Each structure stands twice: as structure tokens, then as C-alpha cells.
Amino acid sequence: MSRPSAGSTTSVRNGQRPAANAAALVERGHELVQLADAIGSAERRGSFVLVEGPAGIGKTSLLAAAAAMAGESGRRVLPARGMELERQFSFGLVRQLFELTLVAAGGRRREELLSGAAGAAAAVLGSTGDQQAVLGDFAVLNGLFWLTANLCQDQPLVLLVDDLHWADRGSLRFLNYLLPRLEELRVVVVGAARQHEPGAEQHLLDLLTESPACMLLRPGALSQAGAAAVLSQEFGTAADRPFLAACHTATGGNPLLLRAMGRVAAADGLTPTADSIGLLPRLGVEALGTRIESRMKQLPPASAGLARAVALLGTDTPLELAAALAGLTDEQAATAVRQLEQIQLLRPQEEGLEFAHPLVRTAIYEQIPADERIAGHAAAARLLAERGADVERVATHLLRVPVTGDQQTVAVLRLAGDRALHRGSPDTALAYLRRCLEEPLDQATRLAVLGTAGMVANGVDLGVAERHLSEAMRVATDPHERARLAYGLGRVLYYLVRYDDARQVCVDALQWVPPEDIDLCRRLQAGLVSLGVAVFRHPELPARVDALRRLDPHPSVGGRMLDAVIACYDGTANDPAAVARAERALGDGLLVDQAPGDTAVVCGWWALVAADHDGVMASMDSAVARAHQTGSFYSLAASLTWRGLGWLHRGDIGEAVSDLRRSVEAAVTAQIEIARLFSGPWLADALIEQGDLDGAEEIMRWVDVPEPQPPGSWYLGLYSRAQLLRARGRHQAALAAALAAGANFAGLGGINPAFMPWRSEVALCLHAVGDGAQAVRYAEEELELARRWGAPRALGRALRVAGLVRGHRAGLELLSDAVDVLAGSPARLEHAKALIDLGAALRRAGRRADAKGRLSSGLELAEHCGAAATLIRHAEVELHATGEITHLPQPPGTGMLTPSENRVARLAASGLSNRDIAQQLFVTVKTVELHLGNTYRKLGVSGREQLVPLLSEPS
Numbered sequence: 001m002s003r004p005s006a007g008s009t010t011s012v013r014n015g016q017r018p019a020a021n022a023a024a025l026v027e028r029g030h031e032l033v034q035l036a037d038a039i040g041s042a043e044r045r046g047s048f049v050l051v052e053g054p055a056g057i058g059k060t061s062l063l064a065a066a067a068a069m070a071g072e073s074g075r076r077v078l079p080a081r082g083m084e085l086e087r088q089f090s091f092g093l094v095r096q097l098f099e100l101t102l103v104a105a106g107g108r109r110r111e112e113l114l115s116g117a118a119g120a121a122a123a124v125l126g127s128t129g130d131q132q133a134v135l136g137d138f139a140v141l142n143g144l145f146w147l148t149a150n151l152c153q154d155q156p157l158v159l160l161v162d163d164l165h166w167a168d169r170g171s172l173r174f175l176n177y178l179l180p181r182l183e184e185l186r187v188v189v190v191g192a193a194r195q196h197e198p199g200a201e202q203h204l205l206d207l208l209t210e211s212p213a214c215m216l217l218r219p220g221a222l223s224q225a226g227a228a229a230v231l232s233q234e235f236g237t238a239a240d241r242p243f244l245a246a247c248h249t250a251t252g253g254n255p256l257l258l259r260a261m262g263r264v265a266a267a268d269g270l271t272p273t274a275d276s277i278g279l280l281p282r283l284g285v286e287a288l289g290t291r292i293e294s295r296m297k298q299l300p301p302a303s304a305g306l307a308r309a310v311a312l313l314g315t316d317t318p319l320e321l322a323a324a325l326a327g328l329t330d331e332q333a334a335t336a337v338r339q340l341e342q343i344q345l346l347r348p349q350e351e352g353l354e355f356a357h358p359l360v361r362t363a364i365y366e367q368i369p370a371d372e373r374i375a376g377h378a379a380a381a382r383l384l385a386e387r388g389a390d391v392e393r394v395a396t397h398l399l400r401v402p403v404t405g406d407q408q409t410v411a412v413l414r415l416a417g418d419r420a421l422h423r424g425s426p427d428t429a430l431a432y433l434r435r436c437l438e439e440p441l442d443q444a445t446r447l448a449v450l451g452t453a454g455m456v457a458n459g460v461d462l463g464v465a466e467r468h469l470s471e472a473m474r475v476a477t478d479p480h481e482r483a484r485l486a487y488g489l490g491r492v493l494y495y496l497v498r499y500d501d502a503r504q505v506c507v508d509a510l511q512w513v514p515p516e517d518i519d520l521c522r523r524l525q526a527g528l529v530s531l532g533v534a535v536f537r538h539p540e541l542p543a544r545v546d547a548l549r550r551l552d553p554h555p556s557v558g559g560r561m562l563d564a565v566i567a568c569y570d571g572t573a574n575d576p577a578a579v580a581r582a583e584r585a586l587g588d589g590l591l592v593d594q595a596p597g598d599t600a601v602v603c604g605w606w607a608l609v610a611a612d613h614d615g616v617m618a619s620m621d622s623a624v625a626r627a628h629q630t631g632s633f634y635s636l637a638a639s640l641t642w643r644g645l646g647w648l649h650r651g652d653i654g655e656a657v658s659d660l661r662r663s664v665e666a667a668v669t670a671q672i673e674i675a676r677l678f679s680g681p682w683l684a685d686a687l688i689e690q691g692d693l694d695g696a697e698e699i700m701r702w703v704d705v706p707e708p709q710p711p712g713s714w715y716l717g718l719y720s721r722a723q724l725l726r727a728r729g730r731h732q733a734a735l736a737a738a739l740a741a742g743a744n745f746a747g748l749g750g751i752n753p754a755f756m757p758w759r760s761e762v763a764l765c766l767h768a769v770g771d772g773a774q775a776v777r778y779a780e781e782e783l784e785l786a787r788r789w790g791a792p793r794a795l796g797r798a799l800r801v802a803g804l805v806r807g808h809r810a811g812l813e814l815l816s817d818a819v820d821v822l823a824g825s826p827a828r829l830e831h832a833k834a835l836i837d838l839g840a841a842l843r844r845a846g847r848r849a850d851a852k853g854r855l856s857s858g859l860e861l862a863e864h865c866g867a868a869a870t871l872i873r874h875a876e877v878e879l880h881a882t883g884e885i886t887h888l889p890q891p892p893g894t895g896m897l898t899p900s901e902n903r904v905a906r907l908a909a910s911g912l913s914n915r916d917i918a919q920q921l922f923v924t925v926k927t928v929e930l931h932l933g934n935t936y937r938k939l940g941v942s943g944r945e946q947l948v949p950l951l952s953e954p955s
Helices: 030-042 059-072 092-113 116-125 137-152 169-184 201-212 225-236 241-252 254-265 274-279 285-298 301-313 319-326 330-342 356-367 370-386 391-396 407-422 426-437 443-457 463-475 479-495 500-512 517-533 541-549 557-572 578-586 590-594 599-610 616-630 634-652 653-670 679-690 691-701 714-726 729-744 760-766 770-791 792-806 808-822 826-846 848-865 869-881 899-909 914-923 924-941 944-950
Strands: 047-052 076-081 155-161 187-193 214-217 347-348 353-355
Touching: 030 047, 030 155, 030 187, 030 214, 047 059, 047 169, 059 076, 059 187, 059 770, 076 092, 092 155, 092 169, 092 869, 116 137, 116 616, 116 914, 137 155, 137 169, 137 616, 169 187, 169 201, 169 426, 169 653, 201 214, 201 653, 201 679, 214 729, 225 254, 225 826, 241 254, 285 301, 285 924, 301 319, 301 330, 301 353, 301 356, 301 370, 301 463, 319 356, 319 370, 330 347, 353 356, 353 407, 356 590, 370 391, 391 426, 391 944, 407 426, 407 443, 407 599, 426 443, 426 616, 426 760, 443 463, 443 479, 479 500, 479 760, 500 517, 517 541, 517 599, 517 760, 541 578, 557 599, 578 590, 578 599, 590 599, 590 616, 599 616, 599 634, 616 634, 616 869, 634 653, 634 679, 653 679, 653 899, 679 691, 679 714, 691 714, 714 729, 714 760, 729 760, 729 914, 760 770, 770 792, 792 808, 792 848, 808 826, 826 848, 826 869, 848 869, 899 914, 899 924, 899 944, 914 924, 924 944
Parallel strands: 047 187, 047 214, 076 155, 155 187
Antiparallel strands: 347 353
């Protein structure tokens, strides 16, 4: 049998976990106060406390003190610990936290805990048979979040997570996902980690420590007074000042080393006086290992063997398992445990055997000769397999065993990789598959493992993905198989910014595809076109696209992909026919369902968003919902990015900021670098429209547009920079950025202002610096292009900017045309701007009565969109200049609600609770409460029951 998880709560509640070591809590008053405050506040709000510091500084003792506080205050405590040997065990730390709790819950309670969105957590904590669909990493994390939320409903919850520097990547991603959502849960997370530990997932640890929501505690070295208190506990008497100073210097004030030095000195009969200074053991971490080695040599073989077995198997190992690995009888094992406990190397716990400190385990493990260590891990793997342990636990030992040539090893590693994928942990799956590739494999098996590893690595490590897929293509002898692999390799090379290589791979692969495989052929062709859409326009691409346009439509996924990317290609080139092609690609939802987050899907969305298409938001809503339920961080980030753009074009600025912030958060967590090209700039644009220039500045620092810019790809970042500089009043710098954006966009053949209106941005900058003639020229160029495209938002903006820079009567006519074009369109913010600019122009022309109506309507619409205070103030000043002292607020009505408020209100009116609404819409309960509060205020009601008659019309 496998060892039980460390997630049991019994030992904490019954007081059986050892109390915090008193020596380790000396001079820790500040930390204890902070922990007590966090735990005491758990009824009202959650929090995250991370204790960070070197080995021996007292982190684990502070966690033990937190456990005692939590138990005394009636909180439920779930402990877990990262383990050096289990860094590749998918969601190992999370499983320690929750597995036994679910087992103990029983059937009905387990169903309640895993109800709704929490059901996805079963992929990690429940059975994961081969028939289960693979869930994306995001879907799993969202399920774990809702499981946590369900667990704290009846009682505040304290999650204790020690040794986070040894935690697996999936568990650290969960903590990063949980951290910003803790405030509304009755959950306190108390973690401990060493700084810059070799092999740690430092990127994910840094995300925790750098978050404003994380309270970081860094206990320092003890003062001489603190050292004196520790040593007095060991010697039973006060130490002389010179002796104390020598001990303090030798240990650097580290509590663990002080305690160990004092214990060794006391055992050797030293008195804590100046005369004994020369006899003091020189003690540091290395010397601690030497002392442990000395103790091990003095032990009987059975006791030393048991200690080594526990070091090989890891903390919380059941005694019977360690005894079996050491080859001991039950009686011999019991005697060995007593001896190891007496010399303070081992301490038995309810969960299993545990070393007195992780440094003890490390020292014993490293003292095992290399050949014995390898043999021990091999024996542990066999033993665990025989006892029906989780296949991943077996595989963690096989990772430390060199090539065996044993096909059973291959089978276990492949099965472990499959299991990790089902648990939403592709990085762990990749580790097992890469180890599998070290074994001698027949050609068919090697090809299968290489292909799987390459596809899995696509979301983990693109360099590794490229190597595995390239090798798979060399191994493959069937041209059709090589073409399928080439499709995956082309996408990887695209994300590695190796555009020439990506293009060549796709071109070569097209020669290998049999004519009957139309789907694969068109996927490869779509890949070639998508390069030209986003980042790299090869000279032969226009002729290729001309030929592809003439192909008959094909209903396969590949056929729809090709339609979608050609639609975007043609859309950027300002061809209105692109809209019908994008509708054909995305119309029935098949492409969104079968290729979530794919470049082709977002290409189709982009063309439709640029066209102000009525149905595109529903398509993106569906994709976001799917990503929450079953998807990955990549599919979620892509869906949120383009939906955020859709909200921004419609003038729902708050919705845009929300979606784009979440997409950036997902990209940062999963290290999706391509998000810097799209979601980052669009978030900056939304923040500028909201008036948050500092926030836009911050996100642009993350975008980090390179200098000089490579051809293509950075046009959106340059355009956002131009807008931000103009908003700051730096018009010359903004002009340079806008011109650079236009040149970058033109490098991809882009001219359509609906995708990026850089010409009107240039016109506004030129107008601001007094170059009216040039401003008019750029504005009229954009207006001509926008008329050809025909979408209201792009045309309305072009008309508005042309009217502003031209001025006089011609300008008034253009502004009036802008208002007419935008009236009734979904582009409400652009409509508001046109109304305000027209009203201001009418006021300057002396037509005050006409101006009032335009300014009042524009002001109300701008306020509803959540526009920047500068736009609101501009409208108010102009309105005041007409003689209007105040503007009448819009009467209560559902038209005042944002799309999110409307959705939440309708679900609330249907009788759903806030929690049910949160799970259905994949938001937090706090977000639901916020939307409902805004809805009640806007509609002038006080509760759910009053919403029903107001929301009776169809949504």
C-alpha cells in the first residue's frame, strides 16, 4: 500500500502534532502576532501569510504555532509539506491537503464538496480512469478553488503548507490562483519556503511573494540575547558572555544551529564558560551533516537502515513500508524507531515517520552511496507497485533510476504521464515521458512517446517541444505521420518566433499530405497564412492566399481554420468580404469547440470584432465558459483577450478591463509570452479609456516593447504607447510612436483602421502640435479606408477625428455624420465621444440649444460606459458653457446596467443564490455581490424580489 497523504486534520485537532519548538520561537513575537491576527480574522476574510527564510530559522516552528492557534480558535487545519523527492508528483501538495478530507467525508458529503464547478477537482483527488476526458490546467485549478470554497462554508479553514520550495508546479499554480481570491473566503493559507532553493519553481514562488495580497514574514537571525535564551535551554544554565558571543558568531544566530551546537556541547560535557570556547564544535550546515553522519555510524545496522529507507521514501512514510524497504521485521523496525527517536533524528507521527528537520533527511539521503541510492529507489518503485500505490508515486522513484531496459519501467512511466495529464499537470507528464525516452524503445513506441511528449511540451517548454517533435519527424517513416507532426512543430516554431523555420516546416509538410486528408492539408495552409496575419509576411504569401481563396469551402476543422485566418488576412487588408468568410468559419461553433484558443479561432474573432458583428460576443462567451469548464490557461487567456477587445470596442470599459486583466493574470501564471503582443496592449488601451494612466503605464512596462522593433508583431504595443503618451500630453513622442505602429502594421500588409486606427492617432498628435495640413491628410486617408470597410465604430471614429482636425463648417458636418453613423451601433463609447465633440463644436459655433442635447446625451453615455474623468469633465464644462447648470441623470432602467450586471441580475431574479450564480458565471461570490449592489442602486430597488418585473423583457 502507498503511504497516506499528509492531509489529515486529526493530529492537529487532537493536539498530537508536536508543539512549536520553544527555542525556534525566541524573538518571534512580531511573527506570532501577525499569524494570530490572520487566523483570528478568518471568520471575516481570508489571507495568505508566507514565512520565508533560510533553513533552521524557525519557519516550521512558526507553522506549528499557527496550527496550535488555529486549533484553539476552532479553525479547521489541513497541513501539507513539499518534499524534495516529490517535486514531479502532480499536485502532490494539493493532494496532501485535501485527499483524506474527501475520503473521510463519505458519499453524500463528498458529493456536496465536489458539486458544481468543484467537480473538476476530482481529476486530481478522485479516480482518473483512462476513459476520463483530459482537463486543462485552468479547469483543474478552478475546481480546486471551489472545493476550497465549499470546505470553508461551515468552519474557517487554515491551510498549512511547509517547504514550498519543494512543492510541485501544479500545487504552486493553485496557490497563485487562490491567492487573489482569498479575501472573500474564510481561508487562511500559512506557507513556509526557503529563498532561492536550487530546483525550486522560482517563477511561481516569486509570483506569490510579489503579490500585494501576500503578507511576507522574514524572521531574522537571533540577537545575542536570543541566542542566550536558546543556549540556556540546552545547558540548563546561563552562558558566559564570551562563550555566548562565540556561539552566536559560529552559528550566525540561526536557532537550529544554535540548538544543535548547544546540544552537542552539553553532551560532550562542556560548560558554557570562556574556558570552553576552544573546545566548541565548529558548526554550520555542513558540520550538522557531519554530526548526523557520526550518529548514523554509531547506530545498529537495523536503525541506520530504517533511517536510510525513510530518507529514500520521503517524509510521512508508514512504518511498515519503510521496514519492508529496509528488510526489517516488525519488531526490529519498532526498536529502530525508538532508537532514532531517542537521538532526535526521527519522530513518529500519526501520518507516518518524519525526520526532526528536513536538513536531517537531506543529510542522511546524501550520505547514501550513489549506487545504493539508485538501488534503493528501484526497490522502492517495485515495493510501491506491488502494494498498489499510485502510479505517479512509483514513477517518482523511477525518475531517479538510470536506464534499465525494462519494458515495465516504460509502461509505468507512460501510464504516469497519462495520469498526470488527466490531473491537469502537463509539466509533470512531460517529466515522466522524457525519462521514458531514455530507455531503449522500439521505433513505434519511441515515435508515439516523442509525439506525445512534443505535444505536451507545447504548453510547458517550447524548446523541449521543438526538440521532441523534430526528432519524431526524423523517426517517422510514413509521410502522412510526418505531416501530422509537422503541423504541431510549425505551431511551436511560431511561438518560438522562428517564423522562417515555421513556414518551411509547413511548406514541406504540404508535400507529404495525401490528397484525401483535406483537414490536415488545410490546417497546414492555415498555419502558413496565420504567420502573415500576426507576425511575418513572406513575399510569396499574397499569391498563396489568392490561390487558397478560390478553394471550395470544406466543413472540416482544418477547412474552418483556413477560412478564419484568410478572413483575418483579408480583414487587415480592408476587404469587406472577410466578414462573410469569418462567419462561415465560426458560425456553428464547431471551430471554437474543437480548437479552443487556436490562432485560427482568434483570427476569426478579430475579423468579426473589427466588423462590429452582432454574434461574435456570444461565440467568445461560449469559449470563455468552455475554458473555465475544461480548458487550459492558454485557451482561457486567448478567449478573455479577444472578448476583452470586444467589450472595449463596444464601450463597456469595466468589462474590458476585467477580462483583459484576467487574461494577463493567466498569461503570467502560465508564462504565455505572446500575451505581451495582444492582451497587454489592449488592457493598456482600456485603462487609458478608463482614465487610469498609471495603470496603463504599469502594464506597458510588462509589455516591454523592444527597441528597435522587429518587423511586424509589435504594432499594437506601439499604438498603445502612442495613446498613453498623448494622454500624458507628450504629443511629439506620441506622434513618433503612432508612426512606428503604422509602419509595423504595414509590414504585415495591414491598412484597415478597424484593426488599428493609427492614422487618426497620428492626426490627433499633429493637430495638437499645430500641423493642421498634415493632420487633415492622415485623417482623410483613414476616413477613406473606413468608408470602404463600413463598420460603424471605425467609420465613426474616422469621421469624428476628421471633423476635429478640419474644424469650421466642414468639421461640423463630419462630426454630425459621425454621430449618425454611430447611433444605434454597439460602439457606445465612440458614440459618446462623437456626441460630446459635436456638442462642443456646436457650442463654439453659437448653436447652444443644439449643443445642449448632444452634450447631455454624450455625457450620460460616457458615464454609463465608465469613461475617463477627463472626458466627463470636458462634457460638463462644455455643457455648463451652454448655460446648462446640471445634467439630468438617466432615469432608472435596465439600460443602465453593464452586461455583467444584467446577467447577474437575471440569474438572481430567477431564484439562484449568489453562490450558484458565481459558479455558473465562473466568477467569485464577491463579484456577484458587487454586481447586485450596483444593480440595486441603478434600478432603485432593495432586493431580488423587486428585480423580477424589471427584468421581464428578453435579454
